[in-house]
Amino acid sequence: MDKLLTQIAGHYNYWMVIILMMIGLYITISRGNLIKKIVGLNLFQASVFVLYISMGKVTGGTAPIITGLPGETYSNPLPHVLILTAIVVGISTTALALALAVRIRESYGTIEEDEIQQIEDQMETKS
Amino acid sequence: MHHHLILRVIAKLLLPFILLFGLYVQWHGDYGPGGGFQAGVIFAVGFILYALVFGTEALTRIVSQKALIAGMSFGLLLYAGTGVASMLLGLGYLDYSKFGSDPVHGQEWGILIVELGVGIAVACAMTAIFIAFAHREADHNDKDW
Amino acid sequence: MIAVDMILFGFLILTALAIVKLRNLFAVTMLAGLFSLLAAGLFMTLDAVDVAFTEAAVGAGISTVLMLCALALTTRREKPQIHSPVLPLLCCFVTGAALIYGTLDMPLFGSADAPVQTHVGGAYLVRAGVETGVPNVVTAVLASYRGYDTLGEVTVIFVAAISVLLLIGFPRRKDGGE
Numbered sequence: 317m318d319k320l321l322t323q324i325a326g327h328y329n330y331w332m333v334i335i336l337m338m339i340g341l342y343i344t345i346s347r348g349n350l351i352k353k354i355v356g357l358n359l360f361q362a363s364v365f366v367l368y369i370s371m372g373k374v375t376g377g378t379a380p381i382i383t384g385l386p387g388e389t390y391s392n393p394l395p396h397v398l399i400l401t402a403i404v405v406g407i408s409t410t411a412l413a414l415a416l417a418v419r420i421r422e423s424y425g426t427i428e429e430d431e432i433q434q435i436e437d438q439m440e441t442k443s
Numbered sequence: 444m445h446h447h448l449i450l451r452v453i454a455k456l457l458l459p460f461i462l463l464f465g466l467y468v469q470w471h472g473d474y475g476p477g478g479g480f481q482a483g484v485i486f487a488v489g490f491i492l493y494a495l496v497f498g499t500e501a502l503t504r505i506v507s508q509k510a511l512i513a514g515m516s517f518g519l520l521l522y523a524g525t526g527v528a529s530m531l532l533g534l535g536y537l538d539y540s541k542f543g544s545d546p547v548h549g550q551e552w553g554i555l556i557v558e559l560g561v562g563i564a565v566a567c568a569m570t571a572i573f574i575a576f577a578h579r580e581a582d583h584n585d586k587d588w
Numbered sequence: 589m590i591a592v593d594m595i596l597f598g599f600l601i602l603t604a605l606a607i608v609k610l611r612n613l614f615a616v617t618m619l620a621g622l623f624s625l626l627a628a629g630l631f632m633t634l635d636a637v638d639v640a641f642t643e644a645a646v647g648a649g650i651s652t653v654l655m656l657c658a659l660a661l662t663t664r665r666e667k668p669q670i671h672s673p674v675l676p677l678l679c680c681f682v683t684g685a686a687l688i689y690g691t692l693d694m695p696l697f698g699s700a701d702a703p704v705q706t707h708v709g710g711a712y713l714v715r716a717g718v719e720t721g722v723p724n725v726v727t728a729v730l731a732s733y734r735g736y737d738t739l740g741e742v743t744v745i746f747v748a749a750i751s752v753l754l755l756i757g758f759p760r761r762k763d764g765g766e
Contacts, residue, residue, distance in 0.1 A: 325590070326696030331688060332597040338684040339604040346676035349666040351613055351658065355620050359604055362627050362647065369636045374705060375698035379637045380725040381475065382717045389700070391635040392709035393716075393725040397734055399639050400726070401741045404480055404565070407646050408748030411572050414658035415755040421662045422582060422760075428667050468641075473722045476637040478730065484645040491653055508757070519746050522739055537735045550720040554731040557738070564742050568749035569650055575757040576657035588664055 329370040336363035348429040350417045354410060361406045368395045447496065454496040461489040469562045473551070479558040483565025490570045499577045511571040518564025525556050596630045611666040613659055621652035638726045 340363060343356025372395035380393040421427050424435055465485035472478030494502035526537040533541070539553025540546040581588075603623045610616050624647025631640035695702035716728040730738050 322696070323692075326699075327691055327694065329593070329597075329697045330691040330694060332601065334684055334687045334691070335601055336604055337687070338680040339601070339608060341683065342676055342680045343608055345679065346671070346673050347666070347669070348671075349613070351655070351662065352616065352666055355607060355616055355655070358620060358647075358651065359607065359623065362624065362643075363600075365639070365643070366627060366630060366634075369631055369634050369639060370697060371695075371702070371704055372636070372709070373634045373698050374700050377635055377700075379476070379635045380713065381637070382713070382723045382725060390713055390725070392705050393712060393729055394709040395704070396636050396639050396726045397729045397737075399636070400480065400642055400730060401737055403639070403642050403646055404741055405744050407651055408745050410651055411654055412748050412751050412755075414654055415576070415752045418576075418579065418658055418661045419755055427662050430670070472727050473724055475724065476641050478638065478724075478727050481638075481641045481645055484642070484650060488645070488649050491650075495653075508753075512753070515746055515749055519742055522742055526735075526739070537739070539732065547719065547721040550728075550732055551722060554720065554722060554727065557731045557735065558727070561738065561742055565745060568745050571749050571757075572752045573653065573657065575752050576654060576661070578759070579661055579756050580760070581661045588660075 330367065333363050333367040333370070336366070350420065350427040350429070351414075354413045354417065357413075358406070358410060361402070365399045365402060368399050371395060450496050454492055458489055458493060461485065461492070465489065465566075469558065470555075472558055473554065479561030480565055483562040484569060486562070486566035487569035487573070490566075491573050494573065494577060499574060503574065503578075506570065508571065508574060511567045511574070514567030515564050515571065518560045518562070518567065521560030521563065522557055525553060525560070529553075592633050593630070596626055596633065600626050600630070611668065613664055613666060614656075616666075617652060617655045617659060620655065621648045624648040624651065638724075 337360055340356050340358075340360030343359065344353050347353060347356065372392035374389055374391050377389040377391040380390040380396065382390070417427055420432070424432050426432060426435075465482050468477040468485060469479065469482030472482070490502060490506065493505075525539075529538050529541065530536050537553075539549045542549035542552040542556075600623060603619050603626065607616055607619050607623070610619070624643055627647065628640045628644035631637075631643060695704075699705075712729055712733065713725055716722065716725045716733075720728045720732055722728040722732075
């Protein structure tokens, strides 16, 4: 029982993040609306960030800003740097995806995936 | 817009503080949380707030699209140019050791200049993306939306 | 501290489930902003202050505004689903089970002797104050030790802004040509 409790207390962050990742993945692959897909992708990205940052945490540590006090433990700064870059790249991807969704709406008149597929099939049978 | 009185007054009161806070975050990134990206986003948010309350035309009167594109390119060139400058001083690309009197000072100068380039590029990029979205006319009217 | 973490994680999962169910895209956008803000709070409890700052500003600020702009140009509601959700659910369950099985021998949360803490990260904490004179180690690593990656990142955001401007930045010609 003790071993199970330490197992849960030591791994609950990974499991919560995996649940969030799977919810984001479900939104991306099962919904047909393009904007909903983009929101699901954002959810997936944010949960991956939480995974990396939780791996860098040291119990009893503090933010990695050196204060000069002796005997201070700091959390690992390397995942923070990675995730800063990843957040900015994520917003760039989201902005570009939203611009593409707007252009698709202007060309096809809809942003639902199955309707776009229907219009494409009709255009193909005509030509 | 004459009926959004509270929004206009509060936006006019808050905007200088938002821009000042953006400057604080930019220059104090060395000593606390902050740095180029956060400061650039806060700057852009100040401009976006102005555009949301007073209209996009008012914002493009202050900063034109061309100025934003020039700002973006300048920020990126500042960063890449710092690397070229250190190559011209005889070191490797983006090696800041010779920018000051001793290597530690050189690193501080290099980090400051590079973060400034990042801040300018991010602020102009975010504002330009927002203006591009806001200027696009929708092809449906409000009733069909 | 475990209680705060659990509460934040619980709210994150609830928000994600609400985003799945809702079909009003305006509400989905607001909940996505709320999700980013809760993630920023979680980053604060995990000692990542720079990341929390950036996530709150970018995720709850810029991302919400851009999605609202895109919503104004597209549509407000999502169509009801006609495909059955069984296959995506099965896919997600299998992937999730495989990932959870993979995390069983990962290091415990917060352990100080995990491989990620003992190699380069600890070395940077010691060297950054001495070699760069900058107390914020994340800024020192971002701008000096890993400067190439940050250059690539600024290039990515520059390219994204240029691409958005090319796609929707120019006024539409009414005759249909672009």
